[in-house]
Amino acid sequence: MKEFSYQRPTQVRDALAAVAADDGARFLGGGTNLVDLMKDGIETPTRLVDVHHLPLDGVREAPDGGLVIGATTTNSDAAAHPEVRRRYPALSQAVLAGASGQLRNMATVGGNLLQRTRCGYFADPSQPCNKRTPGSGCSAIAGEHHNHAILGWSDHCVATHPSDMTVALAAFDAVVHYETLDGTHEIPLNEFYLPVGETPHRETVLPPGALITAVTLPAAAASPRSRYRKVRERASYAFANVSVAAALDVQEGIVKSARIALGGLASRPWRAHVAESALLDAPATADRFRAAADVELSAARPLRDNTYKVTLARNLIEAVLTELAHRANDEPFPS
Structure with a gap:
């Protein structure tokens, strides 16, 4: 890994300011995706801003009777929460299908939303990959692609999104809440991810420096079955x-x-x-x-x-x- 600085703020505003002050800064949740990419030299942040000590943890009732899941809630805690299991069981099942117990204990809900869409070529610097190096080409189209996309892909990328959790969130019309130095914002999950198009390296609509703070599950989408x-x-x-x-x-x-x-x-x-x-x-x-x-x-x-x-x-x-x-x-x- 390349050297990087590390900060552990306790307030959301301080975390946002720390990232805004450094173009190479990244938020660090569980690190289950980001740290792996740093080890491979794919991600090279100059500063990591740890969000674990921000007041963004836990599951609570939403004003409409749905649920709000804080961004730093671990995947394990989200899957095990009694109200998630009762009202949105497909979400609990998806999280439990998503990774090993050790990873679920580390990974956060906000981090899961932002894990990179990727395939084996993305992690191999010897191979062209438009997601890693825009304009270099997509090796998977003519190469190994047996587990790649069949819907919505473009000539620039055929990788599939790896998250199980977000599939269930999409079915339940989840809403992503995020904060910038300009204030608080929200967007439906089904509008959160960008079509792959000609810019596969741009994966979400989040503006630079934005921090996901929570995900809301609407009461109207609750389905015990x-x-x-x-x-x-x-x-x-x-x-x-x-x-x-x-x-x-x-x-x-x-x-x-x-x-x-x-x-x-x-x-x-x-x-x-x-x-x-x-x-x-x-x-x-x-x-x-x-x-x-x-x-x-x-x-x-x-x-x-x-x-x-x-x-x-x-x-x-x-x-x-x-x-x-x-x-x-x-x-x-x-x-």
Whole structure:
């Protein structure tokens, strides 16, 4: 690693000022992504501003009856919180699917939102990567890409977003709160990540020096009967090939509302609005679930070696929705 200075402020305003004073400064949460990239020489901050001692921890009730999760809350604490498990079980399931216990104990909710969208070429300085060096090219398109994007990618990058947590947050219409020296701000998570386009190195809409302070889960999105399922290449810690976060409201065999978000398929969590619309007021049957998945996936552009993801995503969407439909009159899923 290159040498860097270290600060540990106790007030948000002081943390913002410390980063504003140094163009090379970065906020440090759990460090589970940033420190790895520093070891590889991909990230070279001149100053780390540790946010652990800021008053941004914990889960509390939101004014509308939803939940506010502080940015420095660890992934483990967020997943274990009784109200998260009761009202938004798919979020708890997603966090528990996301990493090893040791990483979850260190990683923060705010840091999880900001982990880099990446593939193996990003961490290999010997290979071109537009995300690491803008304008150098994307090695994955003609190279190894069996677990890369099939939705929303561009000729500049085909990496997939690695977070499990954000897939569930997308399904629940989460809102990201952040602060700058100009004041407090918020933005829906589904608008937080930028399309990959021609600038894959720019991943979020956050302005320079902004600090995520919390994530809000709206009360209207609460769904005790929600589910997160992840398919990966090994049972231990691994990024998703495909994942699905879903909630389904079925009344007398008819779908009254559906929430579906997909992971492992794009550079950001993919909210399946087309599939949701196709299911509204439709029979809650496997055939309808499969047809809705097909409509959503009609926009897919698989590469040479990841065509399998279309079939895998279709089958996983159908399986999760069918499971939820069968449980429509039963008790909520355990987290």
